[in-house]
Amino acid sequence: MTCYDRRDVGLLLLRLGTGGVLAAHGAQKLLGWFGGGGIEGTGQFMESVGYAPGRQSAMAAGLAEAGGGTLLALGLATPAAGAAAAGAMAGAAAILLPNGFFAQEGGYEYAATLGLAAAGLAVSGPGRLSLDHALGHVFDRGWMVPVALGVTAAVTSAVIGARNCRVRRTGQGEQEALFEE
Secondary structure, eight states: OOOOOHHHHHHHHHHHHHHHHHHHHHHHHHHOGGGOOHHHHHHHHHHHTTOSSHHHHHHHHHHHHHHHHHHHHHTOSHHHHHHHHHHHHHHHHHHHGGGOSOGGGTOSHHHHHHHHHHHHHHHHOOOSSSHHHHTTTTTOOTTHHHHHHHHHHHHHHHHHHHHHHHHHHHHHTOOOOSSOO
């Protein structure tokens, strides 16, 4: 008889909650479900906030959220799933950063919370109530954690850096009025 402890149940709840929310957000972007814009609408939004090309950015964000969230909920390939979801949330937080921390003010609080939960799951592992455990952790080896997080951090930094450069360039072409009319 297998006995599961509090840690396993806690990780299961955290994976199901975090993964489910991320998967739903990804489905909004990819499929237009739950009131989302689908690829076209999300692509237009991504262009408007500096992520270009918009359609490819929408696909990448949607796949990272839907795929990473689904895999987290299942507890499968947890290092890669958590890293991908955390990277997507870092990209979302970059858009919201000028609004401050709290989500009530349009800030990055929610994106940061989901990203940190996903990264925490990548580091901690999925627990025994997971597909990774059932499969003997073939997709959840210790070396995979720093590799997945490192590669994701490098790619995410490059994407956000390019976006920030585009936003700055666009902003330099516009000047505020010096005097009210």
